[in-house]
Amino acid sequence: xxxxxxxxxxxxxxxxxxxxxxxxxxxxxxxxxxxxxxxxxxxxxxxxxxxxxxxxxxxxxxxxxxxxxxxxxxxxxxxxxxxxxxxxxxxxxxxxxxxxxxxxxxxxxxxxxxxxxxxxxxxxxxxxxxxxxxxxxxxxxxxxxxxxxxxxxxxxxxxxxxxxxxxxxxxxxxxxxxxxxxxxxxxxxxxxxxxxxxxxxxxxxxxxxxxxxxxxxxxxxxxxxxxxxxxxxxxxxxxxxxxxxxxxxxxxxxxxxxxxxxxxxxxxxxxxxxxxxxxxxxxxxxxxxxxxxxxxxxxxxxxxxxxxxxxxxxxxxxxxxxxxxxxxxxxxxxxxxxxxxxxxxxxxxxxxxxxxxxxxxxxxxxxxxxxxxxxxxxxxxxxxxxxxxxxxxxxxxxxxxxxxxxxxxxxxxxxxxxxxxxxxx
Numbered sequence: 162x163x164x165x166x167x168x169x170x171x172x173x174x175x176x177x178x179x180x181x182x183x184x185x186x187x188x189x190x191x192x193x194x195x196x197x198x199x200x201x202x203x204x205x206x207x208x209x210x211x212x213x214x215x216x217x218x219x220x221x222x223x224x225x226x227x228x229x230x231x232x233x234x235x236x237x238x239x240x241x242x243x244x245x246x247x248x249x250x251x252x253x254x255x256x257x258x259x260x261x262x263x264x265x266x267x268x269x270x271x272x273x274x275x276x277x278x279x280x281x282x283x284x285x286x287x288x289x290x291x292x293x294x295x296x297x298x299x300x301x302x303x304x305x306x307x308x309x310x311x312x313x314x315x316x317x318x319x320x321x322x323x324x325x326x327x328x329x330x331x332x333x334x335x336x337x338x339x340x341x342x343x344x345x346x347x348x349x350x351x352x353x354x355x356x357x358x359x360x361x362x363x364x365x366x367x368x369x370x371x372x373x374x375x376x377x378x379x380x381x382x383x384x385x386x387x388x389x390x391x392x393x394x395x396x397x398x399x400x401x402x403x404x405x406x407x408x409x410x411x412x413x414x415x416x417x418x419x420x421x422x423x424x425x426x427x428x429x430x431x432x433x434x435x436x437x438x439x440x441x442x443x444x445x446x447x448x449x450x451x452x453x454x455x456x457x458x459x460x461x462x463x464x465x466x467x468x469x470x471x472x473x474x475x476x477x478x479x480x481x482x483x484x485x486x487x488x489x490x491x492x493x494x495x496x497x498x499x500x501x502x503x504x505x506x507x508x509x510x511x512x513x514x515x516x517x518x519x520x521x522x523x524x525x526x527x528x529x530x531x532x533x534x535x536x537x538x539x540x541x542x543x544x545x546x547x548x549x550x551x552x553x554x555x556x557x558x559x560x561x562x563x564x565x566x567x568x569x570x571x572x573x574x575x576x577x578x579x580x581x582x583x584x585x586x
Contacts, residue, residue: 170394181245181266186365193414201231218415232259254280273303301345365397371586500531
């Protein structure tokens with residue numbers, strides 16, 4: 162870490178939770194989050210945005226789960242995502258249960274929207290049994306009416322009490338794997354609420370100014386609120402909420418943490434798929450080898466290491482450069498376009514060589530130098546892999562069948578979006 166981090170107030174001690182392998186709280190690096198703007202049922206579009214967010218610095222990505230189609234989309238997305246996925250739940254606890262069936266690594270519940278205690282405890286109990294953390298996401302714009310009446314509006318005390326009530330329900334079923342947010346669109350209210358929350362809870366805090374608006378104003382508001390609290394040692398994970406491409410949120414979050422010395426600056430940005438059922442190589446080992454080799458060069462590029470050529474180049478098409486395995490070969494791609502096919506044993510060496518040339522010559526020049534037969538060879542390998550592994554190597558169909566069966570068993574309007582049912586922070 163940079164010297165600047167030692168000049169800030171000491172980090173507030175908290176409990177530690179782990180969200181899909183990302184540690185949060187208790188001295189862990191402050192993590193960056195963002196949220197997709199695609200329809201979650203659009204699996205390919207959502208995955209493309211998730212990979213773009215990961216390349217921009219997001220450690221965790223949240224997706225809306227407001228209907229059955231979204232839950233089914235998550236069943237496809239989660240095993241193919243390079244970062245942990247959090248399901249954003251609106252008014253229906255059934256969607257939280259469906260998201261858990263889909264395999265999400267985290268949930269976000271808004272106490273102002275999901276109010277029935279029995280349903281809240283049912284979700285908490287299921288998350289407890291699966292080891293999935295929940296964010297209690299309090300929002301000044303959707304507080305319970307009783308709290309508005311008690312405090313005369315959205316005050317810091319009202320926001321914190323909302324979180325305390327939800328936490329008490331969780332504790333009744335023995336669930337404490339929790340992080341908490343108390344967001345507001347007013348920067349001053351947000352800062353005051355988080356200061357109070359830092360005294361009331363020892364759980365990790367997720368920071369954000371809700372509905373901050375488009376840049377540059379939204380960036381200024383987000384930085385004023387989040388930066389102030391981080392400088393005071395408050396906050397364990399952050400999200401900018403901008404009316405813009407969410408990639409801008411991830412970049413802003415990463416840059417803020419780097420500027421405060423809370424995350425290390427880096428030239429190389431390497432992302433890798435989670436090694437699903439179709440992976441043809443040990444993705445983790447290849448990614449580590451590639452990262453070690455590329456870090457020595459300190460090249461300012463985004464590199465993707467993907468387990469298979471079926472989905473890899475498309476999902477990581479926002480990366481400057483990548484390589485995908487398949488049929489004992491490495492398929493080298495630039496911005497999603499296959500440019501070369503090499504033997505599997507030469508994957509890392511080819512990746513490093515191409516990275517150096519890409520930085521020296523530029524994207525257009527390296528695409529122009531692509532092997533003429535590379536695309537056709539990659540397509541043949543894709544087809545061969547599909548024949549070998551099948552269309553559903555991650556057993557997604559089984560998860561979807563469970564989601565649909567539960568949806569049929571539950572009464573109530575859970576298949577659509579109610580009026581005012583939209584993603585909150």
